[in-house]
Amino acid sequence: MKRIALPACLLAATMATGCSITTPQPDQKGIVYDAGMFSDTTFQNCIDPGSRDVSGPGDQGFVYPNGQRTFEFANKDSAESKPLTVVTKDNLEMTVSGVATFSLTTDCGTLRKFHEQIGLKFKAYEDEGWNRLLGVYIGQPLDRAMDAAAKAYGWKDLFSNPTIKQEWEKSVATYAAQFIKEQGGEGFFGGFSVTLQQPQPPQGVRDALASAQQAVEENTAQKAKNEKARTEMEAIKALVEVLGPEGAVMWQAVKDGRVSFVVSDGGVSVAPKR
Missing domain, CATH: 3.30.479.30 (Band 7 domain)
Structure with missing residues (x-):
């Protein structure tokens, strides 16, 4: 964002003299002040992005973001x-x-x-x-x-x-x-x-929040396990009411594949699976 000033430039084809050049880039805007040796520093003009301003010797140009x-x-x-x-x-x-x-x-x-x-x-x-x-x-x-x-x-x-x-x-x-x-x-x-x-x-708060969330998830998982156990208990009670205690135990053993029925001429026998 620095101004561009040259100590000398060509003002005409046949005459060279000192001057100040301010050249804002396309993303900059310029501002120029008359600050010659024999004049007060006074505002002169603004310069549009991508333009060039050639001013007199000692004049000052500045560029800012646009x-x-x-x-x-x-x-x-x-x-x-x-x-x-x-x-x-x-x-x-x-x-x-x-x-x-x-x-x-x-x-x-x-x-x-x-x-x-x-x-x-x-x-x-x-x-x-x-x-x-x-x-x-x-x-x-x-x-x-x-x-x-x-x-x-x-x-x-x-x-x-x-x-x-x-x-x-x-x-x-x-x-x-x-x-x-x-x-x-x-x-x-x-x-x-x-x-x-x-x-x-803060990190300590984030750690505590993560721990609390983990506890919530663990509690939710435990509730699911408890609900499953309660459902299984109700199913067992229903079996006992229909089959009696021994019949319910036998039914569960057969269901789990722990015993098998053997049918022969002499009747039905129950044998544990090996």
Whole structure:
């Protein structure tokens, strides 16, 4: 985002003189100031993306991002920030990763105010300065917005209820747009939206939640076993009523394949299977 200035350029085919050239890329917009040796520094004009401005000696040109930009907060080197934290309605701190999208104003008058009030202070026309500016004018209001929105929900809902998480995400975007404008004092940024990952409670809470879920599943399995045993007991009682105790035992043994009937001229005998 640095301005492009050459010490000398060809103004006419037959005459060379010192001049300043500002050339925004297609995803940048420029702003130029008359800052010659014998003049005060005054605003001159804005430059559209992909255009070129040739100004007089000593004039100053600056370029800023144009179009959609992002502010990512995640556990990776390329992100602008580490994950942010929120405190829920039930006072649990959760960690959140995500990305915010926004755009810098394209209005020339507003861009001039941005440059003079904020851009120069941060040297935001350079990459390092732009990143520092994002931390103050995007990151801080976004952190505040996420906290404000989280106060309406309990941590379990944010962690496990997709509908609640979606509502919270919309609320964060609304708060963030408001807080970002308040932070800058002008409508320097627009087109704001935010995409948030599932908020994460502390590891100890996640471990406890997993243990509780395991206990629920084990309890459900035990209930199923108990129900099966109860059904079998009722079936045995019914057999006893019809066949008597010994007949019921014999019936179950035959059913399980533990004995077999042998039919001969002398009658029927029962023998255990080998």
